[in-house]
Amino acid sequence: MAESAPRRCCLGWDFSTQQVKVVAVDAEMNVFYEESVHFDRDLPEFGTRGGVHVHKDGLTVTSPVLMWVQALDIILEKMKASGFDFSQVLALSGAGQQHGSIYWQAGAQQALKSLSPDLPLHQQLQACFSINDCPVWMDSSTTAQCRQLEAAVGGAQALSCLTGSRAYERFTGNQIAKIYQQNPKAYSHTERISLVSSFAASLFLGSYSPIDYSDGSGMNLLHIQDKVWSQACLGSCAPHLEEKLGPPVPSCSVVGAISSFYVQRYGFPPGCKVVAFTGDNPASLAGMRLEEGDIAVSLGTSDTLFLWLQEPMPALEGHIFCNPVDPQHYMALLCFKNGSLMREKIRDEFASCSWSEFSKALQSTEMGNGGNLGFYFDVMEITPEIIGRHRFNTEKRKVSAFPGDMEVRALIEGQFMAKRIHAEGLGYRVMSKTKILATGGASHNRDILQVLADVFGAPVYVIDTANSACLGSAYRAFHGLAGGTDVPFSEVVKLAPNPRLAATPSPGASQVYEALLPQFAKLEQRILSQTRGPPE
Numbered sequence: 001m002a003e004s005a006p007r008r009c010c011l012g013w014d015f016s017t018q019q020v021k022v023v024a025v026d027a028e029m030n031v032f033y034e035e036s037v038h039f040d041r042d043l044p045e046f047g048t049r050g051g052v053h054v055h056k057d058g059l060t061v062t063s064p065v066l067m068w069v070q071a072l073d074i075i076l077e078k079m080k081a082s083g084f085d086f087s088q089v090l091a092l093s094g095a096g097q098q099h100g101s102i103y104w105q106a107g108a109q110q111a112l113k114s115l116s117p118d119l120p121l122h123q124q125l126q127a128c129f130s131i132n133d134c135p136v137w138m139d140s141s142t143t144a145q146c147r148q149l150e151a152a153v154g155g156a157q158a159l160s161c162l163t164g165s166r167a168y169e170r171f172t173g174n175q176i177a178k179i180y181q182q183n184p185k186a187y188s189h190t191e192r193i194s195l196v197s198s199f200a201a202s203l204f205l206g207s208y209s210p211i212d213y214s215d216g217s218g219m220n221l222l223h224i225q226d227k228v229w230s231q232a233c234l235g236s237c238a239p240h241l242e243e244k245l246g247p248p249v250p251s252c253s254v255v256g257a258i259s260s261f262y263v264q265r266y267g268f269p270p271g272c273k274v275v276a277f278t279g280d281n282p283a284s285l286a287g288m289r290l291e292e293g294d295i296a297v298s299l300g301t302s303d304t305l306f307l308w309l310q311e312p313m314p315a316l317e318g319h320i321f322c323n324p325v326d327p328q329h330y331m332a333l334l335c336f337k338n339g340s341l342m343r344e345k346i347r348d349e350f351a352s353c354s355w356s357e358f359s360k361a362l363q364s365t366e367m368g369n370g371g372n373l374g375f376y377f378d379v380m381e382i383t384p385e386i387i388g389r390h391r392f393n394t395e396k397r398k399v400s401a402f403p404g405d406m407e408v409r410a411l412i413e414g415q416f417m418a419k420r421i422h423a424e425g426l427g428y429r430v431m432s433k434t435k436i437l438a439t440g441g442a443s444h445n446r447d448i449l450q451v452l453a454d455v456f457g458a459p460v461y462v463i464d465t466a467n468s469a470c471l472g473s474a475y476r477a478f479h480g481l482a483g484g485t486d487v488p489f490s491e492v493v494k495l496a497p498n499p500r501l502a503a504t505p506s507p508g509a510s511q512v513y514e515a516l517l518p519q520f521a522k523l524e525q526r527i528l529s530q531t532r533g534p535p536e
């Protein structure tokens with residue numbers, strides 16, 4: 001894929017759930033290089049499925065830290081083998097799956113600072129971590145710590161007003177609290193705690209990178225308006241936490257120059273700048289150049305929906321993060337855990353393991369599925385907290401199965417109706433000028449995008465790469481290079497190609513879904529009240 005002619009560029013990285021990816025973007029904002037390493041496929045010795053290990057309790061979910069380090073070694077070697085000209089890289093930035101945490105052992109900073117260019121990173125960093133299996137965003141084992149944190153700050157809404165979210169199991173503060181409570185020795189041996197994003201930045205810097213405001217908002221620890229760690233939250237989670245986290249920084253900060261390891265081993269220029277890494281969803285917001293009024297829908301391992309916000313409106317559902325490209329503003333995010341992996345399961349069960357059969361099922365069934373509705377949550381969902389598969393026929397009676405094609409449509413329509421209902425719960429309204437920007441692996445599928453356009457009654461646009469987090473990271477690297485907060489992000493990326501129209505609502509779609517959406521919302525409430533049991 002690489003081009004031989006030298007091209008000044010920025011690199012954008014993404015350390016996501018299932019893979020590490022990189023894109024190179026030139027000064028005219030064209031993507032001219034893409035590469036990836038897939039954890040399950042390319043690093044089978046770690047035995048992950050979907051990039052993670054689900055533990056016996058069904059709640060604890062971790063990924064091996066050395067798998068991420070080795071993936072970086074492999075992708076850099078692939079780039080080198082393809083003739084990629086590292087000497088042209090002006091700056092780099094990156095993204096990471098949100099909320100995951102990495103525990104650097106005492107002495108690790110020294111190891112990072114003295115990397116030898118003769119050995120790959122994973123051979124040199126083996127002894128650097130006090131926890132080898134890092135909790136990731138799919139973990140839901142910290143309910144007790146969530147309740148403790150909420151109680152410590154005066155309740156769920158108070159925590160949300162402070163940090164942008166009520167306590168969520170996957171949020172890093174609660175994960176750190178669990179590690180401190182269950183493994184105090186490992187906690188006390190930890191000199192630094194990184195997010196996946198700041199961990200990846202640290203690998204490039206050869207020293208600890210700070211956490212940026214935007215990804216830092218996914219920890220239940222950052223005061224999102226004052227942009228400092230909340231002492232009340234830190235104190236409730238674990239001792240000496242402030243020094244282990246280091247001070248947070250604006251997302252567009254240049255955090256240093258690339259480590260000499262990369263200069264000597266790969267030929268990066270010594271002045272290549274590292275711009276703070278951020279969360280994959282904030283990076284996608286940058287990659288899609290989201291504007292106020294647009295909705296972004298990311299269909300990756302998780303499904304997420306996010307919006308640009310002027311003012312934070314913290315609530316009991318959803319999250320408010322600091323905006324990654326404009327420090328005065330915010331973004332709202334909803335996360336749905338049963339995204340691509342759930343779609344893959346239904347594809348394998350009802351569409352012969354083939355995306356083209358899956359598409360045929362969508363094409364051969366009608367909008368609204370004849371009133372047959374489904375909820376598919378093989379793992380405990382985040383939005384809303386429901387587990388299991390729940391199907392309802394036209395009369396809204398519970399049934400145990402649908403015919404195969406109907407099952408596929410019920411899944412996709414259900415996933416998008418839930419997104420619309422919960423986005424409206426945050427105050428969002430679909431308007432005549434609404435644009436939906438879709439990204440993530442499943443945005444390659446035109447038939448899935450058609451259902452998205454129909455359910456929302458709005459056109460769906462895509463950008464040329466489904467890797468919007470990588471693209472946004474490269475754009476953010478240009479932004480940092482140009483001066484960060486002093487320069488509007490939109491000015492830096494004005495040459496970037498515009499999103500392309502991928503689907504428009506079918507005639508009659510709005511009548512079908514205006515009728516179905518309230519029925520779907522009612523069924524969701526019914527399942528919730530049945531699964532939650534009587535109030536205590």
Ligand SMILES: Nc1ncnc2c1ncn2[C@@H]1O[C@H](COP(=O)(O)OP(=O)(O)O)[C@@H](O)[C@H]1O
Nearest residue numbers: 016017018019300301340355440441442444445
């Ligand atoms: N044609 C397709 N139709 C639907 N889903 C697809 C298609 N191609 C890839 N995917 C989905 O994309 C997912 C990976 O998306 P991606 O955004 O790369 O994930 P992540 O960034 O979380 O690692 C896969 O798990 C797969 O289910």
Ligand SMILES: O=C(CO)[C@@H](O)[C@H](O)COP(=O)(O)O
Nearest residue numbers: 016017097098137300301302
């Ligand atoms: O938990 C969240 C957002 O709050 C997830 O969206 C993670 O950030 C994982 O991202 P993907 O790997 O699915 O893109």
